[in-house]
Amino acid sequence: MAVQLISPRSEDLHVVAGVRIGVAEAGIRKAGRKDLSVFLLDEGTNVAGVFTQNRFCAAPVQVCREHLAGGRNIRALVINTGNANAGTGADGLARARSVCATLARQLGVEPTQILPFSTGVIMEPLPVERIEAALPAALADVDPSHWLRAAEGIMTTDTLPKAYSRQIVVDGAMVTITGISKGAGMIRPNMATMLGFLATDACIAPTVLQAWAAELAEGSFNRITIDGDTSTNDSFVLMASNQAGNVEVTDADAPSAKALKQVLLDVARQLAQAIVRDGEGATKFITIHVGGGRTTAECRQVAYAIAHSPLVKTAFFASDPNLGRILAAVGYAGILDLDQTRIELFLDDVHVATSGGRHPAYREEAGQRVMRQSEITVRVELGRGQALDTVWTCDLSHDYVSINADYRS
């Protein structure tokens, strides 16, 4: 039951020159599912990655970090669902490396030129034979137009595939950006989301690309939360195939570079917000703006306290304007010298609380009207400074409990 999210149409997803995608059924967890995807990247593609800050990071995340640090051009991505290859120790690392080696052999490249990604159940051995056996089928399937197939191929508890595409003219050259993402639970990305892949044919210098990967993640995947659980496998990859014919972006502050980055950010945000809209059991899409803080970090801290409060989330689910719960979350967010008499609270255009108490003109019917909507904006003003930040989240419903109580069955 995704919130205001529709399945993308394949014809709306622009091909990115230099990027081909193939999908296959490896039978990793269940039969009959396209659970294996491969991205092939033309020579000359630059790749930057941002990965989970979870200290229990998965084997493929460790291998990705190694391979990106190794300095060889990345030529392929291999992604499986059904098994996260996390909490699997040294054996898990060996299995992730084995998949890279097998694919590298078939492509005639080095294993360090492959990035592996896994998502699914934690602490179970990766069925590496089944993955390796299905690689030829995935390679036989490759085509530049297969973005939607890949968006479907990386789904786990997602109810809809997530993909988005835009074009922009940069220095007279038409640049294409297309991306996919997945994730619906264990979502509180810290440096990246479950899985997000964004490719452009723009020509972007590697140093700019890496800096942008981090900035894009910060402004999109790192501003969403469903259940506060930072995954072991969060990965966000930005690929630039350098085939659009634009002048290489080397100065991130140039006007054309900024315009390009804004469109990249738009695509990343659409993909990140799609994850929230498809959050496990989600019935509401909530935007939380916190302003008037001394620092962006403290605004974010307050926004996440609200976004993670089970009481706030269940009130949204119930369309119940029990908005004191939001004030309580502001109060325990960890700002030690917060002055409650300066707090203002708005729900969309309704001024709910002023100077730390109920606004005299606030009427429950007005709060009720907003709470019934499927998209709601909460705005908190802290009255301490000029900083602000935004986080996107969803409500907590019966279906969240059902989905996660039954995940493995």
Next chain:
Amino acid sequence: MAVQLISPRSEDLHVVAGVRIGVAEAGIRKAGRKDLSVFLLDEGTNVAGVFTQNRFCAAPVQVCREHLAGGRNIRALVINTGNANAGTGADGLARARSVCATLARQLGVEPTQILPFSTGVIMEPLPVERIEAALPAALADVDPSHWLRAAEGIMTTDTLPKAYSRQIVVDGAMVTITGISKGAGMIRPNMATMLGFLATDACIAPTVLQAWAAELAEGSFNRITIDGDTSTNDSFVLMASNQAGNVEVTDADAPSAKALKQVLLDVARQLAQAIVRDGEGATKFITIHVGGGRTTAECRQVAYAIAHSPLVKTAFFASDPNLGRILAAVGYAGILDLDQTRIELFLDDVHVATSGGRHPAYREEAGQRVMRQSEITVRVELGRGQALDTVWTCDLSHDYVSINADYRS
């Protein structure tokens, strides 16, 4: 559906000399509920309090702090349910003070000798007239034996009253300790729980009493969590009526003092754990031990990350040994230099993970057996040091969502 918790019997709750309790129906939120309780304390009683660290603390909490700091002997407590008097600004403070003034007049004491407590819905005006009108009925009801009535009188979403009582001989004198608590949601106490009242007739010097109040809260109410929501109204009060005839406790390190403190801690823990057992929708009582940390604080941090993870909590609800979710929570708990290859995980006596991966001898049937129990102990060893800490929590069920989606209806 409380977990291994039964209603206390009045005859098991020892009278505390110097403490009398009365209960009445004020009709604060719903008619026909005993929603107003008064504790009367004999002259000579020392009182210490520990209150919420939520920066959005309720008006009664602010008044309690003032009155305890004022240095006058506290002679009465007045507690209402149905309305938290939080998020109510200056008007809320005036209403809390009005209740104190009215009760003080009836008792012939000063308003600063009264401590007010409120619990219930946030951001609605306290119906002070109804409370004041019911005070005479509460005073007419006072009796030293009314502990169970008070435990019932302070309930909100609790399904059972919570009370516990013990006796101990201190320096040849029989000392009695009786306490009550309430709370089932918005429970992640920070300095104290929703409401906990603990009285003893022991003779304890005020400085020791205040130190002990903080220590008892730390070792009991500050180690529980249901939903991670720190309330605006958390209050824990320790009262010593000084009537037991023991030599005044002035040296907290004396053996008899330590023995007394241990029994006080036992009572506080029973009351705190009762809140978890009666947690909203709880079907499992979970003890989380984290050992091998460098500091107690980091062990607590990891324990709370596990205790707050909706994914871990729903797995417990489902009796599903999806234990990788626990490893994921350990990984995102915030220990930046955590070495995942040193992590050990046990579920009761079952060794689940070793060196950061699945234990070779672990079988899912063994995990399944433990997960089906109503009481479960999770033990995580971090392999970094000697510190340890413990947190108690419950699972996350459909009923939690139902209760909090319907709380005000």
